[in-house]
Amino acid sequence: GQSLEQPSEVTAVEGAIVQINCTYQTSGFYGLSWYQQHDGGAPTFLSYNALDGLEETGRFSSFLSRSDSYGYLLLQELQMKDSASYFCAVRFFSSGSARQLTFGSGTQLTVLP
Amino acid sequence: EAGVTQFPSHSVIEKGQTVTLRCDPISGHDNLYWYRRVMGKEIKFLLHFVKESKQDESGMPNNRFLAERTGGTYSTLKVQPAELEDSGVYFCASSQTMNTEAFFGQGTRLTVV
Numbered sequence: 081g082q083s084l085e086q087p088s089e090v091t092a093v094e095g096a097i098v099q100i101n102c103t104y105q106t107s108g109f110y111g112l113s114w115y116q117q118h119d120g121g122a123p124t125f126l127s128y129n130a131l132d133g134l135e136e137t138g139r140f141s142s143f144l145s146r147s148d149s150y151g152y153l154l155l156q157e158l159q160m161k162d163s164a165s166y167f168c169a170v171r172f173f174s175s176g177s178a179r180q181l182t183f184g185s186g187t188q189l190t191v192l193p
Numbered sequence: 194e195a196g197v198t199q200f201p202s203h204s205v206i207e208k209g210q211t212v213t214l215r216c217d218p219i220s221g222h223d224n225l226y227w228y229r230r231v232m233g234k235e236i237k238f239l240l241h242f243v244k245e246s247k248q249d250e251s252g253m254p255n256n257r258f259l260a261e262r263t264g265g266t267y268s269t270l271k272v273q274p275a276e277l278e279d280s281g282v283y284f285c286a287s288s289q290t291m292n293t294e295a296f297f298g299q300g301t302r303l304t305v306v
Binding site for chain 1: 197226228233234237238241249284294296298300
């Protein structure tokens with residue numbers, strides 16, 4: 081089966097930098113995605129890593145190490161609006177060619193003024 | 194372009210009743226997924242359609258759940274009869290291909306009392 085581990089809660093202040101780690105166990109690994117979800121809203125895609133290394137998109141960066149089955153999401157220059165749940169999700173081969181997405185339990189980020 | 198839309202946004206039903214959730218994917222997206230988040234836990238995969246065919250239904254919890262996607266456009270997820278443990282938020286997502294990222298709807302919050 082698949083399993084993902086990420087911290088349940090993280091708190092930081094405005095302007096700070098936060099790193100949310102994610103470790104996973106899966107067969108047929110294809111890639112690691114990150115999603116953001118505000119209360120009551122739809123999970124919104126942030127980033128995707130299929131290869132080792134760092135992907136940067138504005139204030140957000142995501143890192144993957146396939147050999148360590150580990151990735152992280154880095155949020156810089158935190159803003160109050162960044163307070164949300166952040167999910168890591170692995171994409172893996174399932175049922176032949178299907179690439180299923182399995183989510184972690186989510187990390188609740190609280191940004192303080 | 195309209196995003197993924199789900200109906201209803203909220204549903205409160207009694208144990209033993211039937212509920213049908215609807216998802217309209219982004220136009221042109223062949224891949225449609227159903228997910229469920231129960232009691233703030235991880236977002237769990239239920240099933241995956243490619244057009245009208247069920248590609249992977251390994252996440253469906255039991256035979257009280259029936260998903261259909263007649264015509265390969267919108268999809269319905271029926272729960273019959275509903276049990277208390279079925280309460281949660283049901284998300285639908287769609288993607289153009291299995292390699293491209295999935296876009297989520299706002300979810301249907303189901304409460305079984």
